[in-house]
Amino acid sequence: MSTEIDQPFVVEEILTIIKEAVEISLQNTVYQHKQVPQWTQSIIDHSLKKISELNNKSYKYIVNCLIFQKTGAGFHTASSCLWDSANDGSCSYRWENKSMHCIISVFGCKI
Structure with a gap:
């Protein structure tokens, strides 16, 4: 992973981190x-800890995690940002197993 102080938002690095989390x-x-609050907090904490280890102090990061049970019901989510697309960035990862879905999104806003 990069250690340069003023690097761009690198989607591949962030995706690796959130997949691992x-x-x-x-x-x-x-x-x-009853476990969902603990799971979401664990995913967010792990993600932020690893993102901070990238040593990129020129960004503020926002991490959002959603976990919900598979019931066959439809679910749609979207996000939109008004920002500097040359410097800011975002990525999302969708995970599922037989009983649940998890969607995690990370937004990086250059300071």
Whole structure:
């Protein structure tokens, strides 16, 4: 991973981090409503910790995590940002198993 202080928002690095966070937190789990707050917090904390280790102090990061049970119901989500597309960035990762879906998004806003 990069260690340069003023680097761009690198989607591939962020995706690697959030995929790892989801796998660590949700691997071999079955949906349990009472566990969702703990799982989402774990995914967010792990993601932010690893993102901070990129040593890119020129960004503020926002991490959003959504976990919901598979019930066959439809679900749609979208986001939009008004920002400097040359410097700011975002990425999302969708994960699922037999009992749940997880969607995690990271937004990086250059300071």
